[in-house]
Amino acid sequence: MKRVLQESNRVEFKVTLNDKLEKEIVAFLNNREGGMLYIGIDDDGHPVENLDIDSMQLKIADRIKNNILPSTLGLFDIVTEEIENIPVIKIIISSGLEKPYYIKSKGMSPNGCYMRLGTSTQPMSTALIDEYYAKRIHTTLRNIPSPRQDLTFAQLKIYYQERGLELNKKFANSLEFFTSEGKYNYIAYLLADENGVSIKVAKYAGTDKVDLIENEEYGYCSLIKATYQVLEKMKIENITKAYVTSSDRIEKNLVEAIPLREALINAVVHNEFSREIPPVFEIFSDRMEFTSFGGLIPGQSKTDFFSCSSMPRNRELMRVFKDVGLVEQLGSGMSRILRYYNKDIFEISEHFIKVSFPFFSPNENENIASGDKNGDNNGDENKILRLLEKEPDITAKGLSEKTGFSTRKISRVIRNLREEERITRIGSARKGYWMINK
Incomplete structure (x- = not known):
């Protein structure tokens, strides 16, 4: 099935780079879910050729950084994407926390502030501008002074060098390491060679916190270094187990490696460090749990959280994590997690977000004894396809009840059927239905 792009509240097309770039970017920054601006696509969603991709990307980055306020x-992230085998530019814009964003030369006025209304970009009213400004979050890490001012950044420079990047003498300014008073801020503190922040990794013998067998701390160093240390620790703990069936030897990690990495990095980079509570990582006999503090970002709903739209709590940290290769692309982490697991692995409260990865068990894979390595053989797919044809609006729970498969297995089969383009979801996750592609 050919992929068809359409403009929406979160998607805008431009045939080429023009003088409306800043206007569109500002509108997405002020949008609750951010958005994506494609350069090189016409109004019908078809790509145009002969774009000078490299030169245009540099111009776009320069204009966004220099022509829009606040910082x-x-x-934002600028990537190249192929549509119909033709390269186009895709600009991914996060929803900003310091609304209203505006065009620098126009000021904080209806001439400089814009918002998305359906598929169009419209000026913001003076009343809405005033309302946003009154709610603007000023307690970002950038505005909190570092507890220490004798900071050094040798570790950070090494990570940049490994990516082929050099930090010059003005790097602290470009990475926004100073408060408005010219003091090192909390971002600088977290990324400095020495600080008082540590990340705890606890391991328990059972399924509860009664029998603690390991309690390690990684930190008092650059948050980048600490994150790599925790990643390595969890990689070691995420052992591969072998299961021998009547016809196959199956090897599988306790937890899927890609979602584990994405959830771990998300827990660090989106943690509410201003409360001086670092994220916690726990290993039980049947699961791994990652807890970050701060809950949802003000103005963010659970739908926003799971929609894979990016709304970074700590944009300065996000920028550095992306520079050193820990984050690939804005908003991509959640989609990688949900490709393997259901939303119910997340627990969201007012003060924290916890993700719990259950360990793989052959008991959850009903067809493992029949020699099917993935547990999603053609017979299972056809069984689910027949049910979807009879009841297009059936839920995963309903499929589980009718087939006897676990909900995790149902999700895997549905994912495979979608990737094979044998089914298509019409409408929303809650009120939509499945269409069988003939």
């Missing part, structure tokens, strides 16, 4: 660093 947009860490809030």
